[in-house]
Amino acid sequence: FLQHFIKILKAGGRAGVVIKNTFLSNTDNASIALRKQLLESCNLHTVLDLPGGTFTGAGVKTVVLFFEKGKSTRKVWYYQLNLDRNLGKTNPLSEEDLAEFVALQKTFADSDNSWSIDVQSLMASSQSTYDLSVKNPNKKDEVALRSPQEILEEMRALDEESAEILNSIAGLI
CATH class of the missing domain: 1.20.5 (Single alpha-helices involved in coiled-coils or other helix-helix interfaces)
Structure with a gap:
């Protein structure tokens, strides 16, 4: 699915793809190879971490990957959308919920809910699995x-x- 998007995009083409958040950390060979391909052939500039319940009936947490084909990724900017309410069919995600994300993404600014990682350090580790998991360094593990x-x-x-x-x-x- 994601591989198809990468393949059909022309150089300079941009995409935003909703995908299960487990894709970011799965250790099977296909997932690792696909993350490597994404990082090397595209600029994965943003990962938007959505709260559970965003897509009614999906039953899984999702992320949105924003990327541009043609340049390799140097930095990935993450934004973790934290809401003070539960999402569902009767309480969907709104434009207001995304206002901070939209404002911060323009400059890829750091905040309590956003941070960047350097891909070189990620790729340099031996036996790299290209793990792109959402791990907010600004939040405690509580x-x-x-x-x-x-x-x-x-x-x-x-x-x-x-x-x-x-x-x-x-x-x-």
Whole structure:
């Protein structure tokens, strides 16, 4: 899929591709080779890390890779989109959610949610797997746990959504 985009882009062509975030760190030979090809034949200038639930029904976390074909990658700028709410069918991603990303991406500025990595250091390591995982150096590894009340509210909302879907299916039968 990604390989096809790289192949069909002309020199100077730009793309933004939504892909599972596991692509950035998978250690199978195909993933490693594809990351190497991406870094060597394209300028992967931006990785946008999206929160879970951005794409309803996908069931996986996703990232958006922004790249331009023709020049190799020197630096990759990461932006980790952190929202204070859960995303879903009834609460989708909005333009406002992306405002900081859009503003910072113009200059690839560092912030609490954005940082850059030097690809030379990534490629120089022996047995490099070209791991491009999202690891925000500005955040501690602590995971903010949701309150039991928040979890119950989300479960109720999901139950209601499931009931609506089941009712609409039952109406079709």
